[in-house]
Amino acid sequence: MQPSAVPAPVHRGEVSTPAAGSPRTAGAGPTPVAGPRGSAGRNDGPKEPGRARARLYRFGLGLAGVVGVIALLELVVRLGLLPEAWFPPPSEIFPAFARLVVSGELFGPVGQTLQGWVLGILAAAAVALPLGIAIGSIELAHRLTRFMLEFLRPIPPVALIPAAVLIFGSNLDMKVFLIAFGTFWPILLQTVYGIHDTDPTLRDTARSYGLPRRARLVRIVLPSALPYIATGLRIASAIGLILAITAELVVGTPGIGVSITDAQSAGDAQDVMYAWILAAGLLGFLLNGSLQAVERRVLHWHTSFRGEAR
Amino acid sequence: MLVVSDLSKTYAPGGEPAMAGLDFTVGEREFVCIVGSSGCGKTTMLRCLSGLIPPTEGSIELEGRAVQGPPEDMAYVFQDYSRSLLPWQTVAGNVSFPLKYKGLSKAEAAAATEEALAAVGLADRGRSYPWQLSGGMQQRVAIARALAYKPRILLMDEPFASVDAQTRAELEDLLLDIWRRFEITVLFVTHDIDEAVYLSQRVLVLHKPAHVFEAIDVDLPAERDQMDTKKLPRFGELRSRVLASLRAPDTTSA
Numbered sequence: 001m002q003p004s005a006v007p008a009p010v011h012r013g014e015v016s017t018p019a020a021g022s023p024r025t026a027g028a029g030p031t032p033v034a035g036p037r038g039s040a041g042r043n044d045g046p047k048e049p050g051r052a053r054a055r056l057y058r059f060g061l062g063l064a065g066v067v068g069v070i071a072l073l074e075l076v077v078r079l080g081l082l083p084e085a086w087f088p089p090p091s092e093i094f095p096a097f098a099r100l101v102v103s104g105e106l107f108g109p110v111g112q113t114l115q116g117w118v119l120g121i122l123a124a125a126a127v128a129l130p131l132g133i134a135i136g137s138i139e140l141a142h143r144l145t146r147f148m149l150e151f152l153r154p155i156p157p158v159a160l161i162p163a164a165v166l167i168f169g170s171n172l173d174m175k176v177f178l179i180a181f182g183t184f185w186p187i188l189l190q191t192v193y194g195i196h197d198t199d200p201t202l203r204d205t206a207r208s209y210g211l212p213r214r215a216r217l218v219r220i221v222l223p224s225a226l227p228y229i230a231t232g233l234r235i236a237s238a239i240g241l242i243l244a245i246t247a248e249l250v251v252g253t254p255g256i257g258v259s260i261t262d263a264q265s266a267g268d269a270q271d272v273m274y275a276w277i278l279a280a281g282l283l284g285f286l287l288n289g290s291l292q293a294v295e296r297r298v299l300h301w302h303t304s305f306r307g308e309a310r
Numbered sequence: 311m312l313v314v315s316d317l318s319k320t321y322a323p324g325g326e327p328a329m330a331g332l333d334f335t336v337g338e339r340e341f342v343c344i345v346g347s348s349g350c351g352k353t354t355m356l357r358c359l360s361g362l363i364p365p366t367e368g369s370i371e372l373e374g375r376a377v378q379g380p381p382e383d384m385a386y387v388f389q390d391y392s393r394s395l396l397p398w399q400t401v402a403g404n405v406s407f408p409l410k411y412k413g414l415s416k417a418e419a420a421a422a423t424e425e426a427l428a429a430v431g432l433a434d435r436g437r438s439y440p441w442q443l444s445g446g447m448q449q450r451v452a453i454a455r456a457l458a459y460k461p462r463i464l465l466m467d468e469p470f471a472s473v474d475a476q477t478r479a480e481l482e483d484l485l486l487d488i489w490r491r492f493e494i495t496v497l498f499v500t501h502d503i504d505e506a507v508y509l510s511q512r513v514l515v516l517h518k519p520a521h522v523f524e525a526i527d528v529d530l531p532a533e534r535d536q537m538d539t540k541k542l543p544r545f546g547e548l549r550s551r552v553l554a555s556l557r558a559p560d561t562t563s564a
Contacts, residue, residue, distance in 0.1 A: 199393050201390050204386075207362060209380070209385070209411065210382060219407060220396070223396070301439055303397075
């Protein structure tokens, strides 16, 4: 759906100016970018026409910006400002991308990248969440670990690639380990902060009503830490994708990264290489969008989402 | 029913006491207001009375039993309603969540919640979220939560300090109504002298570090009315007495 929706306005962009293209595109597409946003729209109940129009307008502007940049790229390449040998115009990248989709070639590597991403983040979360809850709720543990965490966190995960290859070989395990290591920190630290930042009045309320310790954790502390944890997961998601593709590029573990290097070494298949890069970008965009949609639903009560839920 | 004897609290060993020799008794179904200037140790007193922190010295007895942790017969209404309500729970959820831990069944809890919400005039808002309500309504939710818990004594920490005057008058009358209907004891902390005299049967004036400087009986007619009661000459006299007592130089402590 993405590829067929995107190239169409590009050709229009070639003939007309981006500004002239915008009203038409605004009418054309509530679908692609609106995906995550649409879920919030359903909560709106009775929708005022004014607000719907404002949203459509905002969406239209966003789309116009995308179309504008694509058109500009096309122009820059066609005018010879960028050497066409290294920078194929968007009008060649998008069809190359479409061919990858149609032939089904796209899905294997995307699946492999996604597999590493999912397993890595799951492994990280499985350790980081309970550990973060423990560190956040036990003051002694918090003080003991503070400096160690601050020291371990800034280690760039990619620095561990050689060690990981030695330990695991250049396979999926190695990729999962790398992602798990890199995404462990944001999830852990956000969980610790979230647990630690629970409002003291809420804690007192729960205690004064005689809630036992466990109930206070489950019913008061965890829900109030959830927005922090969600942010941790979203940061982890972005880092995870970067690390997945890095592992593939550097070590050759199968996935989008390998497809990029393969396309590069194939010589005259520049447009295919860029199509794979586009695929990586779209994957990141979709992952982030899906996480945000889940967040919006689960945390509909949180200050940052209330405006949309009402 | 509540006997507080010689209660003291010092946070840092050897430091300034926040509360020193607090002594008072609250009778069954009495409405007592405590006034004191800010920083006189009211918060410390409330946290001790509610069993959230232990006192350094002295004892608290509720219905003859020593208070060592948060007692089951007591409900605490915090000043900061927006922070004491759970934003992820509906109004009904906020009222009912403590009941499970008091041993009520689901049906009992639902019935108690419904009754409490009706008592504060929010019967039809159970499915809203607290943050969708006005400040006055949020504090009503907090009061409903306390009521549903079926306490013998209600501890209130400046509960109406952050709502507008009109809402405040409404909430005061609502509270008086609830106090009579539910036959509970109320210990109400405020810094507003008018409010203290209007609501209570007795005003305890606190001086720093928290101790009772003077107890003033409020001999106004039992039936209170925002217009008529406040017009009575006696109301004015009592107000002046409380004010004078608040400002009086302390002679009871060294």
